[in-house]
Amino acid sequence: MENPFKQSGDALHRRAQDIRKKICVMNATAKSGHTGGDMSEADILAALYFHVLRYEVEAGQRVRWHDEFILSKGHGVGGLYACFGELGWLPERELLTYLKDDGRLPGHPVRQKLPSWVTVNTGGLGHGFPIAAGLAMAKQRHAARSGGTGRVFVLTGDGELEEGSNWEAAMAAAHFELSNLVVIVDRNRLQLADFTHNIMDLDPLDEKFRAFGFEVHDVNGNQVDSIWKLLESLDYDNRKPKVVIAHTIKGRGVSFMENVPAWHHKFPTEDQLKQALQELDHA
Template identity: 70%
Template sequence: MENPFRLDEPDLKARARAIRKRICVMNAHAKNGHTGADMSEVDILVALYFRVMRYRVELPQAPVWHDQFVLSKGHGVGGLYCCFAELGWLADEELSGYLRDGTRLPGHPVRQKLPGYVTVNTGALGHGMPIATGLALAKRRQAPDGGVPGRVFVLTGDGELEEGSNWEAAMAASHFRLDNLVVIVDRNHLQLADATKNIMDPEPLGEKFAAFGMEVHEANGNDPAELSKLMESLDFRNGKPKAVIAQTVKGRGVSFMENVAAWHHKYPNEDELALALKELDHA
């Protein structure tokens, strides 16, 4: 089974641009949202959902061979919802209800709200990677003899790696030889209030993952074609879980949002929205 889209490089970039426009409009309408965090992860989501992951969305209870995605940095759910809309899984009108009472689109992923689309509830940082590790282990144990289990892709924030539970999960993933687990770090170098290096410097990040027995790769996280090529080249039978350090820019795609910590949890006002959409239209 393959990805249902298998888009090429120009189409991947076009989808990413469209998702970024949706994010800006949705967050401006809601007067809320983590715009910077949403924008930095877009190309990673596009690479996974439109090129790399093998899945059938009509099968909400994912079988063992079905790839799954976990958004560990749950505050970036706005980007995920807009990706779902671009996939045709959510109507544009539903995005306009983001964060409102009774919505299916709360401020963090909730599986019960979108069963079959959201894999697990996340939000408290440091939970997604341990859950993804358990999912990968279950898929491996349930796979028929000689069969290829589904893969689990989990997206973490770089600030989130301050949570020790991630490193316990890395230790377990290596111990159980979970070569069907891919941990992708949205390495945008910023967290809530400042640069990660000023709050709790994660470097040398690659060496840390390697020390826990993981196979480490680095890529331009804002190039969906490069990311896709990397993930399609991974060896999923070598007994080693994967860590992909995706170098990204917080607020990617809009000049006045890029690399500004304040946009971690900020929405565009009317004038900023117009400027953002104009920039994205000409990107």
């Protein structure tokens, strides 16, 4: 099984930009959302869903997954919904129901709302990584019956790594040699209301993961081709779990959002939305 798109270059870059435009429209319409983190993760999501993840779309847009993706930073679900919209799974009109009562698009991923596309409910930070480790172990143990070992990709926020459950999962992942597990850290260096180094300094993050037994890689998390090339170059049979520290810019793509702590949880006004869409169209 392969990725059904396998896009790269300018086509994949435009996918990421279109995801960002959808995020801005969704959040402006909802008058809520975690815009900054949604924007920083857009290239990572584009690389995964349009090049790396192996899956098949069946009748009724049901998806049969060989690989799995978990959004551990569940408050970044606006980016995930926008990606689903870019895939054609969610119509544009439904994206405008983001955060509406009784809709399918709540403020965190909920499997019961989108059972074919969301692997697990997330939002309580520090939960996605441990679940991904368990899922990776299950895939290894059932590989003979499933036609090869599926991979598990989990996207965490860097501020989220302050949760101790992540490091318990890291110990287990190394101990059980989960080489099919890839932890991607959205390293935008901002959380909630300030820079991560002011709240809880994570550096040296690469050395911490190495000490826990991980194979460590760095990438520009806002260069979409660099992301998929790295992910496809990894050795998924070397008995070591992987971490990819994806260096990103919070609010990436819109000048007045980039690296501004206030955009962690803020939505564009009408004038800001117009400017954001113009900038994204020309980048």
